[in-house]
Amino acid sequence: MAGVAGKSPWLTIEGLLLILLGIAALVMPLMAGLAATLVFAWILILTGMIGLISAFAGRAHAHLGWSLASAVIALAVGVVLLVYPLAGAVALTTIVSVYLLLDGIALIGLALDHRKRGISPWGWLLASGVIDVLLAAVIFFMSAISSAVFIGVMVGISLVFAGVALLLVHRAVAR
Secondary structure, eight states, X not given: OHHHXXXXXXXXXXXXXXXXXXXXXXXXXXXXXXXXHHHHHHHHHHHHHHHHHHHHHTTTSTTHHHHHHHHHHHHHHHHHHHHOHHHHHHHHHHHHHXXXXXXXXXXXXXXXXXXXXXXXXXXXXHHHHHHHHHHHHHHHTOOHHHHHHHHHHHHHHHHHHHHHHHHHHHHHHHO
16 A cells, blocks of 8 residues: 555645645634534434334344434434524534543542642643643533624634645655
8 A cells, every 4th residue: 555655646735736636624613513513413313313224124133223313413412403503503612612521620630639749840731730620611601603703703613634644644655
């Protein structure tokens, strides 16, 4: 594969395309956030439809009720996200906020435990935990538009870094 990747321009093309899409997402983060939410909505809708087909086509399985529940939930949430993409972006941002809050609390607890045990870099853990809690608070109190923008910025940063990584991999393999 390394030989093929080294001779083929496709990694470079993909890398450059991801960087351009990432820059576009960073320039238009609200659009990128809403687009990411809509893609997620369609994934849930397709998952729900396939789940319904699977549940009815494979009636012999033992958990028909749970299979139907899972498919209907995916389908319903997908449709809601499709109809209300801004609300979906806010929900996704809220999940990130809750994660940061819980992780921050855990890191602060870990830092205090390290301090009690005399492990010297406990201050970095404490700082990381405090930063997580502060970020969670900022994200939690964002407006709906800011939430969608936040998702768009995250998508943009991810695309730019993925593109750079592909370019660097192609460069290293080409040598």
